[in-house]
Amino acid sequence: MLDPKLLRTQPEAVAAQLARRGFVFDLVRFQDLEARRKSLQTETESLQAERNTGSKRIGQAKSKGEDVSPILADMDRVKSQLAANEQALGALQSEFEEFSLGLPNIPHASVPEGRSEHDNVEIRRWGTPRPAAGAKDHADLGEALGLMDFAAAAKLTGARFVVLRGQLARLQRALTQFMLDVHTQEHGYEELYVPFIVNAASLRGTGQLPKFGDDLFALKSEQDWRLIPTAEVPVTNLLRDEILAAENLPRKWVAHTPCFRAEAGAAGKDTKGMIRQHQFEKVELVQATLPEKSYEAHEELTGHAEAILKKLELPYRVLTLCTGDMGGSAAKTYDLEVWLPSQDRYREISSCSNFEDYQARRMLARYRHPETKKTELLHTLNGSGLAVGRTLVAILENYQDEGGAIAIPDVLQPYLPGLKRIEKA
RNA sequence: GGAGAGAUGGCCGAGUGGACGAAGGCGCUCCCCUGCUAAGGGAGUAUAGGGUUUAUCCCCUAUCGCGGGUUCGAAUCCCGCUCUCUCCGCCA
Numbered sequence: 001m002l003d004p005k006l007l008r009t010q011p012e013a014v015a016a017q018l019a020r021r022g023f024v025f026d027l028v029r030f031q032d033l034e035a036r037r038k039s040l041q042t043e044t045e046s047l048q049a050e051r052n053t054g055s056k057r058i059g060q061a062k063s064k065g066e067d068v069s070p071i072l073a074d075m076d077r078v079k080s081q082l083a084a085n086e087q088a089l090g091a092l093q094s095e096f097e098e099f100s101l102g103l104p105n106i107p108h109a110s111v112p113e114g115r116s117e118h119d120n121v122e123i124r125r126w127g128t129p130r131p132a133a134g135a136k137d138h139a140d141l142g143e144a145l146g147l148m149d150f151a152a153a154a155k156l157t158g159a160r161f162v163v164l165r166g167q168l169a170r171l172q173r174a175l176t177q178f179m180l181d182v183h184t185q186e187h188g189y190e191e192l193y194v195p196f197i198v199n200a201a202s203l204r205g206t207g208q209l210p211k212f213g214d215d216l217f218a219l220k221s222e223q224d225w226r227l228i229p230t231a232e233v234p235v236t237n238l239l240r241d242e243i244l245a246a247e248n249l250p251r252k253w254v255a256h257t258p259c260f261r262a263e264a265g266a267a268g269k270d271t272k273g274m275i276r277q278h279q280f281e282k283v284e285l286v287q288a289t290l291p292e293k294s295y296e297a298h299e300e301l302t303g304h305a306e307a308i309l310k311k312l313e314l315p316y317r318v319l320t321l322c323t324g325d326m327g328g329s330a331a332k333t334y335d336l337e338v339w340l341p342s343q344d345r346y347r348e349i350s351s352c353s354n355f356e357d358y359q360a361r362r363m364l365a366r367y368r369h370p371e372t373k374k375t376e377l378l379h380t381l382n383g384s385g386l387a388v389g390r391t392l393v394a395i396l397e398n399y400q401d402e403g404g405a406i407a408i409p410d411v412l413q414p415y416l417p418g419l420k421r422i423e424k425a
Numbered sequence: 426g427g428a429g430a431g432a433u434g435g436c437c438g439a440g441u442g443g444a445c446g447a448a449g450g451c452g453c454u455c456c457c458c459u460g461c462u463a464a465g466g467g468a469g470u471a472u473a474g475g476g477u478u479u480a481u482c483c484c485c486u487a488u489c490g491c492g493g494g495u496u497c498g499a500a501u502c503c504c505g506c507u508c509u510c511u512c513c514g515c516c517a
Binding site for chain 1 (some may be wrong): 435442443444454470472473474475476484485486487496497498506507
C-alpha cells in the first residue's frame, strides 16, 4: 500500500511514478473518492462526538434526577443521521480500500523503465556456461535415469507435478539442507518452519490478495484458507501488527517450504519438465530492516542467494527487473538466472526484492524509533535462496556427462556421503 | 470429535449499562532525594485514522479477541465466530 498522505498531497507525482510501470493511476477517481471521504468522515465523526457528549449529559442528568426527555429527543435526530452516515462511510471506505490495495508500489529511482522482460537489464554474470550442443534437458535425463516420473505424478494428481525417486529425491533433500545450512551458518539467518496454509489476512499483507487470487490454491474449508505460493507469505506476516524494538533489527529469516501455484496464466508455458510446477520446494530468505538500511540489505540478500549458485558452481547472471516486469509490491527486484544448456539460455532461479514499506503498511509492521519513540514502518525484503526444484534442474543439466550420468557438486558431498555420480542403476 | 473455562494496555490484574481509553500493581522513561548500594518521592508511559499545523501542540473519532445486534449510551447485555487452556476420545 502506498502512503495515503503522499497520495493526498502529491497525487500527480504518484501518478507519474506509477506510469513508469505502465500503470494508469485514475487521478480523477482518486480525487473524487478522497473528497467524498474527507467530507463524509469529518461529518460522521462530529456526529459521533455529538452523540457521545449527549449520552454523557443524559447520564449526568439522570443521576441528578433531572428530566432527560429533551436531550433524548435531540439524540433521536443524531442517531438516525449517524446511522445513514456510518453506512455511507463504510461503503466509501471499502471502495477506497479496494482502490488503494490495487495500487502497485512506486519503483525505486534506480529501476530501469521498460514494458516487459525484454527490457530487464543484465548487471553481471558469473561462471562459464557450457555449450548447448549435446546437452539433454533435465526431464529426459531424469526419466532416462528412471528417477523422475511425470506420468506417475499425472496419475496421482495431474499435469505439472512430478515424482522424484531414489538418488534424485535424495539430491533434492541434500540441496535443501545445504541451502539452509549456508544461510544459517554463514549469512546469519534464523531458520523457521511455518504453516503451509495461510489465511486471507496474511495474503493481503504481502500483496497476493486481492489482485492475484487466481494464482492461489484455495482450500475448501469453512475458513478462507489458501496454500502458500511462497514462504514469503507466512514468514513476512510474522511481522503483521507487530512493533519491533529498533535494536532487534534487522530480522533475518530463512524457511524451507513447498510452494503451491495455480499457474493460472501459464497455459502452454514450460509444459515439459520441472521448470513450472504446481508444487515445488523453495528456500526463502526474508529480512525486515530499518528504512535507511533496506537497499544495503537488498544487495546483501541478493549476494546470499548468489553464494549458493557459486558454491554449486552453476553459471548465472543477475538482472535488474524493469518497471514493467516487476511484481506489484516490489520497489526493486533482482532476478538471478541460472544457465540451462538444454535451453541455451538463462532461466530464473531466484527473485530478490525490496518492498520498502509497501508490505509493511498493509500489515502494520512497525518498529519504535529510538529517538522520537514513535512507530515507523519497517522495510521488508525477500528472495529465493534458492528455488530448490529449479536448482535440481540446473544441476542435472550442468553436471551431465555424455552418457547421461550426473556428477554431484563437491559442496554437496557432506550431504550425500559416498555419492559421486547419479547414474542408471 | 465431546464437555467445561477463559480472552482487558509491554506484563499481571480490577471492572456486569453512564464521568472508563479503562483502578491497582509490575516494568519502562524523565526528574527529585539519597555521599555508594538498597530504599523513597513526583511526573509520564497503548494503537490506528482524521482535522489543524512548517513542525510541535491541540482537537475529534475508533479500538477491552473478531464480526454483528440491543440502547440516548456497551469492556459490561444478546447472537455468531476465532483463538487459548483443562478433561475425555482419536491420532503422527
